[in-house]
Amino acid sequence: MTDSQTAAQRIAQLRSELDAHNYRYYVLDEPSVPDAEYDRLFRELKALEEEHPDLVSAESPTQRVGGAAAAAFGEVRHEVPMLSLGNAFEEQDLLDFDRRVREGLADQLPAGDLFGGGAEVEYSCEPKLDGLAVSLLYENGRLTRGATRGDGSTGEDISANVRTVRNIPLRLQGEGWPAVLEVRGEVYMSKAGFDALNARQMESGGKTFANPRNAAAGSLRQLDPKITASRPLEFCAYGFGRVEGGSLPDTQVGILEAFKAWGVPISRELKRVQGVAGCQAYYADIGERRDSLAYEIDGVVFKVNRIDFQRELGFRAREPRWAVAHKFPAREELTELLDVEFQVGRTGAVTPVARLKPVQVAGVTVSNATLHNMDEVARLGLMIGDTVIIRRAGDVIPQVMQVVSERRPADARPVRVPEHCPVCGSQVERTQLVKRAKGRESVSEGAIYRCVGRLFCQAQLKQSIIHFVSRRAMDIDGLGDKIVEQLVDKGLVKSPADLFTLTYEQVVELEGFADLSTRNLLSAIADSRRPSLARFIYALGIPDVGEETAKLLARALGSLARIERALPEVLTYLPDVGAEVAYEIHNFFADEHNRKVIEQLLDETHGIALQEEGELAAEFAACATLADFIAKLDIAGIAATGAKKLAESAGDLEGIVALSQDWLTLSVSKALNEKAKQSLRDYFADPQRVARARAIEAQLREFGMHWQSERKVAEGLPLAGQTWVLTGTLEAMSRDVAKDKLESLGAKVAGSVSAKTHCVVAGPGAGSKLAKAQELGVAVMDEEGLLALLAAHGLSA
Incomplete structure (x- = not known):
């Protein structure tokens, strides 16, 4: 077989593969390979065609754009073709582009200087949005048609859908626009909008999207415009097509600024x-700020700024x-995917981790990726041996996004959870979710598998101590x-309490320790013996109890004794x-082993002395009402309204119990309907439920939370009820210190921005949180303002 025949076969194969990818990307909105893989295939085809120009055909993907219009939409013929852009992947590619531009404009540019420096070309620059290219046709200032790019010559008529995109003007503003103006740009979805859409999709059991580009494309190409209208789509103009009955400015930037004056959004x-x-x-600059932008981009677009220069340079195919x-x-x-291994965390959770054939992603070699849990493995349909798409954005842990099912090998193996812990050999059990509602419990399987070895398991012990x-x-x-x-490996520490009995002789023998480092460590351990109650609660590692919940428990209940006994x-x-x-909190403190460790930590030998313990917080004094109490019992058929009526008629818990046992009186009561009356009677017919209700009431009374307890006057804190967010780098103090000071003024300091956020403090390097705050209109303060x-409230840095 000749080289020409081999090249022809490879060209045909590449064209077929690229056509298939184009169809999935542009028509189905379900790309099966990442952009980088598509680009590699395209570059290979382009190089082969350049070597064998006799094999180039008009049907080649290198000679056209995208895919055919979907039959479900009407066709739109682009009078001015909507071409795609050439790509620069390396800095040299950009330098070559600039050289070709200057060579093409040699007769138009002024001569270079005596030292050989050529004249510079002026360029317009803007981020390359990752969305769907569209054309908007305005006739006499009114939007009359919207179309997708399609194959560059023919697109889809999506007029009804583009009219639902809120920032696309249906009528141009101002004056001076041409009678016929075709605006071209990108419809995209912001990061915040994408997250919100996927959250809604998950809640409703709908399809979630892999990335904002897929979400935008899928939303814009809905047959029902009402669905498009419900999606958080945005438009950004980047160019123009057909122009009649008027003229546009003579530069790329000037045209876009004119669009802005006419009400068409452009890139900031x-x-x-x-x-x-x-x-x-x-x-x-844009690369450094990429993660802080409110939208996804995959590069930057450079255009020769002068329109006459653009015409002079012209087009390729x-x-x-x-x-x-x-x-x-x-x-x-x-x-x-070479294999799936399982790691054991401090709570015993056995988590799958993908072991990958090493690959460069965003400049970093990736060989491992998170899989979260077995439900995620099932959702992906993942098998060992699969070809997978992995994604890495910023500092986020690499994640498996999708399986390329058509590349699955015949010997692919299913992913199975080990029956025994890979660290200690103990049994691995699937967690059970217990849902309690209306006085009943339902049990279902959870997504987490756990090793039952507890602190016998070295992995759990090490992670707990860490x-x-x-x-x-x-x-x-x-x-x-x-x-x-x-x-842990030397057996010196078998529980957190053992840290506080370590001796000089034990520590100095550890690898890397000498006299000074040993004394420093023992001193640090001694200095930690007076933690705040909140820190201590967080340090215990109660499942699902993070730092904020630990602070809430400490502030609200005031003492470890109350937290330990709280029902x-x-x-x-x-x-x-x-x-x-x-x-989870109650079960943790009910566990005999946990109680023993806490007792050891607090005894004289180990010497932990909790700070900031006190009384119940004032706002929780008498916080319970009888109606709330009844509603929280989850009696079938008795919700908030019924609970309120029952509380008003019965007066107290004992009155409710008595009423439930007096059928004659209950039957004529107007507080409840017949079904609720029967539920009340059945509920309190169980002596255990009566005893439980009385125990709950007794503890509410003991803690001072009972409806008959004495109310306290809460001292007003200036930032009470406000949620603040810290982002970026603070110079006068660390973010942890700033957080503590804001919390001392009554603020809640959250890790994410929402519409309910009161203020965002943004230091240098602030990223996506700042962008989201600006998008939502949340107040932003710099460190000087903080x-x-x-200082206004008597606190120094």
Whole structure:
């Protein structure tokens, strides 16, 4: 077989594969490979066609754009073709583009200087949005048609759908626009909008989207415009097509600024620069700020700014010679799943981790990726040996996004959870979810598998100790992961309490320790013996109890003794503590081993002395009402309204119990309907339920939360009820210190921004949180403003 025949076969294979990918990407909105893989195939085809020009055909993907229009939509013929852009992947590609531009404009540009420096070309710069290219036709200022790019010559008529995109003007503003104006741009979805859409889809049991681009494309190409209208789509203009009955400015930037004046949205990052050096600086700047932008981008677009220069340079078969897309390193790549291993965490959770054939993603070699849990493995349909798409964005742990099912090998193996712990050999059991509602319990399988070995399992013991000594917990400086591993492996530490009986002789023998480092570690352990109640609760590692919940428990109940004895029903009176978390807290303190460790920590030998213990917080005094109490019993058929009527008629718990046992009186009561009356009677016919209700009431009374308890006057805190968010770098103090000071003024400091956020404090390097705050219209304060606020309330940095 000749080289020409081999090239022809490979070209045919590449064309077929690219056509299939184009169809999935542009028509089905279900791409099966990442952009980087598509680009590699395209470049290979283009190189082969350049070597064998006699094999080039008009049907080749290199000669056209995208895919055919979907039959479900009407066709739109683009009078001015909607071409795609050439790509620059390396800096040299950009330099070559600039060189070709200057060579093509040699007769138009002024001569270079005596030292050989050529004249610079002015470029327009803007981020390359990752969405769906569309055309908007305005006739006499009114939007008359919307179309997709399709194959560049023919697109789909999506007029009804584009009219639902809220920032697309249905009528141009101002004056001076041409009688016929075709605006071209990108319909996309912001990161916040994408997250919100997927959350709604999950709640309703609908299909979730892999990324904002797929979500935008799938939303815009709905046959029902009402669905499109419900999606958080946005539009950004980047160019023009057909123009009649008027003229546009003579530069790319000038045209886009005119669009803005006429009410058409353009990129806020639009910038005019001189020469390729200006392009390089812009690319670097946007690259650094990429994660802080409110939307996904995959590169930067550079265009020769002067329109007459654009006309002079002209077009190739599928792309203009006057524009290029300088791509960022790929964040998605294809690789092979070599195996799935299972790691054991501090709570015993056995978690699958993907072991991958090493691959470069966004400049980093990736060989492992998170799989979250077995439900995620099932959702992906993952098998060992599969080709998978992995994604890495910013500092986020690489994640398996999708299986390329058509590449599955014949010997692919299913992923199975080990029956025994890979660390200690104990049984691995699937967690059960217990849902309590209307006086009944239902049990279902959870997504988590756990090793039952508890602290017998070295992995759980090590992770528990690492969490216990961490900075936000007991804050024992110098006890890093490797030192904890040595202490556990040598049998010196078998529970957190053992840390406080370590001797000089034991520590100095550890690898890496000498006299000074040993004394420093023992000193740090001694200094940690006076933690706040909140830190201590967090350090215990109660499942589902993070730092904020630990602070709430400490502030609300005031003492370890109350927290230890609190019934789950009583805990649900605290804000943001649901039934499942309440039972986790209660079960933790009911466990005999946990009680023993806590007793050891607090005895004279180990010497932990809790700080900031006190009385029940004032706002929780007499916080329970009889109606709330009845509703929380979850009696079938008795919700808030029925509970309120029952409380008014019966007066107290004993009156309710008596009423439930007096059928004659109950039957004529107007507080409840017949079904609810029977439910009340059945509920309190069980002596155990009566006893439980009385125990809950007794504890509410003991804690001072009972409806008959004495109310207290809560001292007003200036930021009470406000939610603040910290982002970026603070220079005068750490973010942890700033958080503590804001909380001392009554604020809740959250980790994410929402419409309910009162204020965001943004330091240098602030990223997506700042972008989301600006998008939602949340107040933003810099560090200088924070310092002034703290000083006004008597707090220094």
